[in-house]
Amino acid sequence: MAEVRHKGLNTPSSDNGQQSTSAQDFDGQKRAEKWFQIIIMVFGVVGFIWGYICQQFSQTMYILIAGFVISCFLTLPPWPVYRRKPLKWLKVKQEPESDSTNNATPSSGSSHKRRGK
Amino acid sequence: MNTFLSRLNTIFAFTLSVMAGLTFCCFLTTAFNEHKAPVYIGTGKAIVKNVPDYSATREKNDLGFVVFDMQADLSRIFNWNVKQLFLYLTAEYETKDHVLNQVVIWDKIIKRGENSVLDYRSSNTKYYFWDYGNGLKGNNNVTLTLSWNVIPNAGTLPKIRGEGSHKFKFPNEYSTNRL
Numbered sequence: 001m002a003e004v005r006h007k008g009l010n011t012p013s014s015d016n017g018q019q020s021t022s023a024q025d026f027d028g029q030k031r032a033e034k035w036f037q038i039i040i041m042v043f044g045v046v047g048f049i050w051g052y053i054c055q056q057f058s059q060t061m062y063i064l065i066a067g068f069v070i071s072c073f074l075t076l077p078p079w080p081v082y083r084r085k086p087l088k089w090l091k092v093k094q095e096p097e098s099d100s101t102n103n104a105t106p107s108s109g110s111s112h113k114r115r116g117k
Numbered sequence: 118m119n120t121f122l123s124r125l126n127t128i129f130a131f132t133l134s135v136m137a138g139l140t141f142c143c144f145l146t147t148a149f150n151e152h153k154a155p156v157y158i159g160t161g162k163a164i165v166k167n168v169p170d171y172s173a174t175r176e177k178n179d180l181g182f183v184v185f186d187m188q189a190d191l192s193r194i195f196n197w198n199v200k201q202l203f204l205y206l207t208a209e210y211e212t213k214d215h216v217l218n219q220v221v222i223w224d225k226i227i228k229r230g231e232n233s234v235l236d237y238r239s240s241n242t243k244y245y246f247w248d249y250g251n252g253l254k255g256n257n258n259v260t261l262t263l264s265w266n267v268i269p270n271a272g273t274l275p276k277i278r279g280e281g282s283h284k285f286k287f288p289n290e291y292s293t294n295r296l
Binding site: 040064 | 119120127129136140146270
């Protein structure tokens with residue numbers, strides 16, 4: 001649960017190169033979508049049957065909205081179950097200091113050459 | 118699906134789609150209903166006057182007065198896809214100028230849950246029974262019919278004519294006394 005406190009930070013953690021953020025990972029997003037679809041469909045079908053039994057279409061709508069609220073609670077926040085398969089990033093490659101400065105500030109002449117090509 | 122708000126958007130859109138689907142299914146469950154009911158209509162004394170219509174041309178036109186009885190049980194028309202019924206009582210008759218004249222002389226809204234068993238005795242008309250001309254005096258074939266609009270949650274707005282009507286005649290002389 002400590003990872004929740006890093007909300008909004010998308011920086012890779014220093015240990016073994018794994019991403020540890022507050023966001024749902026890709027597998028978690030897939031399961032979250034599957035679950036809210038199942039929940040809302042089940043509530044909709046049950047609400048339809050119940051509304052037909054008591055002949056009140058408003059009951060159908062209330063039950064569907066209840067399913068909406070429940071699925072929001074279960075799938076909107078990045079609960080830990082949706083963060084079990086984080087992406088494994090490569091470690092940050094340490095490059096020599098001189099190379100990085102040359103790449104970061106190209107001279108005006110080099111841009112002319114690129115345009116010519 | 119990668120952020121809280123995008124998931125909220127997706128869930129909301131999905132819920133609305135399901136809601137639309139359920140509403141359509143609700144329409145399908147009542148799409149083949151007949152919405153019909155038998156209606157008994159009777160009339161008491163009918164008189165006709167020849168008086169100026171100050172709301173229109175100020176010319177003298179025929180104005181009919183009639184009291185009616187009406188009994189109907191409309192409770193079977195209501196279901197989960199009917200919000201209310203709009204009832205209207207029409208008088209239909211033929212004149213020299215026009216084959217079909219229709220005048221609405223009474224109407225009523227019945228919301229779902231309200232009393233839907235009609236029982237009127239010697240009821241006055243709600244609206245004036247004006248004829249544009251002199252077509253009511255001596256008219257021996259005026260037909261009263263109760264019709265209704267069904268207002269649903271979802272679906273069509275059917276216009277239903279009640280099963281049963283009543284014919285009556287207006288006298289051959291204008292009545293001059295005050296009503």
